[in-house]
Amino acid sequence: MSATPTTGVALAARDLRREYGVGQSRVVALDGVDLDLAAARFTAVMGPSGSGKSTLLHCLAGLDRPSAGAVRIGEADLAGLDDRRLTRLRRDRIGFVFQKFNLLPTLTAEENIVLPLAIAGRRPDPAWLRQVVAGVGLTDRLGHRPAELSGGQQQRVAVARALVTRPWVVFADEPTGNLDSHAGAEVLRLLREAVDTLGRTVVMVTHDPVAAAYADRVVFLADGRLVDEVHRPTTGQVRDVLGRLDPAAAGTRR
Numbered sequence: 001m002s003a004t005p006t007t008g009v010a011l012a013a014r015d016l017r018r019e020y021g022v023g024q025s026r027v028v029a030l031d032g033v034d035l036d037l038a039a040a041r042f043t044a045v046m047g048p049s050g051s052g053k054s055t056l057l058h059c060l061a062g063l064d065r066p067s068a069g070a071v072r073i074g075e076a077d078l079a080g081l082d083d084r085r086l087t088r089l090r091r092d093r094i095g096f097v098f099q100k101f102n103l104l105p106t107l108t109a110e111e112n113i114v115l116p117l118a119i120a121g122r123r124p125d126p127a128w129l130r131q132v133v134a135g136v137g138l139t140d141r142l143g144h145r146p147a148e149l150s151g152g153q154q155q156r157v158a159v160a161r162a163l164v165t166r167p168w169v170v171f172a173d174e175p176t177g178n179l180d181s182h183a184g185a186e187v188l189r190l191l192r193e194a195v196d197t198l199g200r201t202v203v204m205v206t207h208d209p210v211a212a213a214y215a216d217r218v219v220f221l222a223d224g225r226l227v228d229e230v231h232r233p234t235t236g237q238v239r240d241v242l243g244r245l246d247p248a249a250a251g252t253r254r
C-alpha cells in the first residue's frame with residue numbers, strides 16, 4: 001500500500017450514480033456526482049433531507065457500491081477491489097465517526113480505540129497512541145466503558161478510534177447529531193485538529209450550519225447532484241445556500 005496522500009487529491013469521485021429499486025419504486029439517490037477532495041482538508045457535505053448525503057458518504061467510503069461511476073481513494077480505485085481488498089482498505093486506510101458513536105459496550109475506551117488495529121493484527125505505536133489519546137483529552141478515562149462516559153466523551157473515543165490507524169480519509173456522518181452544542185463543538189474542534197495538526201483528510205455530513213463552518217469547504221447536494229459549494233464558509237453563508245435549496249426547512253434551523 002502506498003504512502004498517505006497528504007498533498008493533492010485524497011479522494012476523487014467521477015460521475016457517481018446510485019439507484020435503488022426498479023420500475024415505479026426506482027429512486028435515483030446519486031445522479032452523476034463529480035467531486036475532488038484535497039488532501040489534508042476538511043470538507044462538509046450538506047443538503048436537504050433525501051438529497052443523497054449519506055448515500056454519497058457510503059459510496060465514497062466503500063461501504064456501498066455505486067451503480068455506476070468511479071471512486072478513487074489515494075491510488076486505489078474502489079471498483080477494482082474485490083470485497084476482501086475493499087474491507088482491508090476500509091480497515092487500514094479509512095476512519096469512521098458515526099452519529100451513534102458505535103462503540104463496543106463491553107470494551108474499555110482504550111480497547112475501543114485500538115480495536116481497528118487489533119482486528120488487523122497490528123500493535124499500536126505507543127507514541128502515536130499517546131498523542132491521539134491526549135489529543136482527544138481521554139488520558140484519564142482509558143479504563144472506562146462507554147456506559148461510564150458522557151456522550152461527548154464517547155464520541156471523542158470514536159474520533160480517537162478513527163485516527164489510530166493514521167487513515168487516509170476520516171468520514172464522519174452527523175458526528176454531532178447526538179451531542180449538546182458544547183460537546184459537539186469539542187468534537188468539531190478535534191476533527192479540525194485532525195486536519196490541521198495530523199494532516200488527515202476529513203469528510204463530514206451534517207445538517208448543522210454551525211458544524212459546517214468548521215470545514216474548509218462545504219459542498220451542497222440537491223436531488224443527488226452537487227449544486228453549490230462555499231470555501232472558507234461562515235455559518236451565515238451556509239444558512240443562505242441551504243435556505244435557497246430548501247426554503248421550507250430553513251425556518252426551522254438553528
Ligand SMILES: Nc1ncnc2c1ncn2[C@@H]1O[C@H](COP(=O)(O)OP(=O)(O)OP(=O)(O)O)[C@@H](O)[C@H]1O
Nearest residue numbers: 020021027028029048049050051052053054055056
Ligand atoms: N436502501 C435504500 N433503498 C431505497 N431507497 C433509498 C435507500 N437508501 C436511501 N434511499 C433513498 O435515496 C435518497 C437519498 O437518501 P440519503 O439517505 O442518501 O439522503 P440524505 O441526504 O442523507 O437524507 P437525510 O438528510 O434525511 O439523512 C432518498 O430518496 C432515500 O429515500
